[in-house]
Amino acid sequence: MALLAGPAAAQQADIDLSGLPELGTPDWLSDAITRPHANVASDASVPEITVLPLDTIQLDAVGLLPATITGLPRGLWGNSDIETLARLMRGQPVQGLPAMQAFTEVLALAELDPPRDAPPEGSDLFVARLDMLLDRGALDPAQALMERAGPTQPDLFRRWFDVSLLTDHSDRACATMNANPDIAPTFPARIFCLARGGDWSAAALSLGTGEALGRITEDEGDLIARFLDPELFEDEPPLPPDPTLTPLEFQMRMAIAQRPDMTGLPLAFLYADLSPLAGWRAQLDAAERLTRSGAIAPQEWIAIYTSQSPSASGSIWDRVAAVQALDAALLAGDPVETSRRLPPAWAAMQEAGLEVAFADIYGERLLRMPLVGEAGILARRVGLLSPIYEQVAQSAVAQDETERFALAIARGLPPEATNSPLDRAIAAAFARDLPPHRYSLFLEDDRLGEALLRAALVLARGGTESDVDDLTDALALFRVAGLEDVARRTALQLYLLRV
Secondary structure, three states, rough: OHHHOOOOHHHHOOOOOOOOOOOOOOOOOOOEEEOOOOOOOOOOOOOOOOOOOOOOHHHHOOEEEHHHHHOOOOOOOOOOOOHHHHHHHHHHOEEEEEEHHHHHHHHHHOOOOOOOOOOOOOOHHHHHHHHHHHOOOHHHHHHHHHHHHOOOOOOHHHHHHHHHHHHHOOHHHHHHHHOOOOOOOOOOOOOOHHHHHOOOHHHHHHHHHHHHHHOOHHHHHHHHHHHHHHHHHHHOOOOOOOOOHHHHHHHHHOOOOOOOOOOOOHHHHHHHHOOOOOOOHHHHHHHHHHHHOOOOOOOHHHHHHOOOOOOOOOOOHHHHHHHHHHHHHHHHHHHHEEEEEHHHHHHHHHHHHHHHHHHHHHHHHOOOOOOOHHHHHHHHHHHHOOOOOOHHHOOOOOOOHHHHHHHHHHHHOOOOOOOOOOHHHHHOOOOOOOOOOOOOOHOOOHHHHHHHHHHHHHHHOOOOOOOOOHHHHHHHHHOOOHHHHHHHHHHHHHHHHHO
C-alpha cells in the first residue's frame, strides 16, 4: 500500500453507475413460470425470522473455479455494496478487449465468499453473474453454474429453463418443471411441455383455456396453434419476423421449420447455430460472433472454420480460405508457404476482430517455424498476443521500435514511451516505481473486487475510448493486486491490436 499513497491516490475511480443496467432480468427471457399470488399477503401477522439449515447453499459463494485455479482471494468482494457489484457485473460489455472478457468471466465463475452484507439465502449478485454470461452467449458455463447452485428458486429456474431450451435439452427442462411442485409454469410453457411429452390433447385444451382466460396473447396463440398442428397451416403464409423472441418462442418456430433470422437476436440464441444441422454458413457466423464475445473457446471456433472447404468467395468465405491456406502450410511444415500465407490470414483476422483467438491457436505453431523478415516479425506479434507471450519475449530480439516496446511489456519491464498517449499510459503502468492510482481507497476499504470490476470497464473499451490516465490506473491496479499475467496480456492487446 505504501506504493499507492500520495495525492493522486486520494481520488476514487468514479465510474458513472448511471449508465449501467438497473437490477432486473434480460428482456429476452421466456415468461416460463408465474406466481400470480406471490405479492398478496395471506394474513396481517408479523413475519417470523427465517432460520436456514447449516447446509443451506449460499448462492453468492457458488462457483466453478476454486481459488487454486483463479489465484483470487476468497474475500475479494469484502465490504462492497451488493447492488453496486451487481450493476458493475451486468455492465461489463458483451464484446470488448479479449483479456478483459476472459477475466470478467473468471470473476463470474469464481468460488468467492459473499460480500459481508449479503443475506444468507443469496443476493442479486449471483443472478447478475449469470446474466453477464447469458448476455455473452456463454450458455455452457452459465448452465453449469446454475446446476451447481440448484435452480430451484424461480429466478434461477427461469434462466435454467431457457438455457436448457437453447442447448437442446427441452425434455429435461420439462421433466424438471413437472417434477417440481414449487414451479408454476405459465400457459405457453405448460403447453410446450405437454406437447413435448406427447400429450397433445391436453396441450390443445390448455391452449383454449389460456386464450379464454386472457393468459395467452393473440400472437402467442397463433404460434402455439401452429406448433401443435402445423399441417393445418400449410397454406398459410409464414409468421412475421419477431425481433423480441424469447427462447420458448424460438424453439416453437424452429419446431415448425420457420427458423428465425439470427441478425439482431441476442448472442444466447446463436448457440443453436453451432450444430451441423444449422448449415456451415450459419455455423461460421455463430462461431465468429460467439468467439468475439468470449462465449466459446478458440478451439471450437477453429474446428468449425476448418471443417469444410469454402465453395464461394467474398466476406466470410475469404477469411475461411485464408486461414485454411495458412493451416495447410503449417501442417506441411513449409516455411516459404507459411511466410506467404500468414499476412493475408492475419489481415482476415483483423477484419473479423479475431486476432487473439487466432493467436491462441497459431502462436506456438508459428514460433516453431523458421520464419524471417516481415513474416518473422508478424509471427512474433501473433505469439505476443497468445498465452506463450513470455516465451516469445525470452527468445526474441527486437527488430523495430514496436517490437522493442511489446517485448518489454511481455517481460514486465518498463518500456521506452513514444509520443503516443496510449504508449505513455501503458509505459507508466510498468514503471519500476508504480505510480499512485485512484483505486487506493477501494483497497483500503477492502473492496478489491469492486475496484477490479471498475478497472475492467475502463480497459474493456480499449485505448481509443478511455482516458489515458484511467488506463494507467487500471493496469497498475491489476499489477498491485498480483494479477500480473492479466495486466501484461491486457497491455499487449491494447498496444498490438491498434498498430
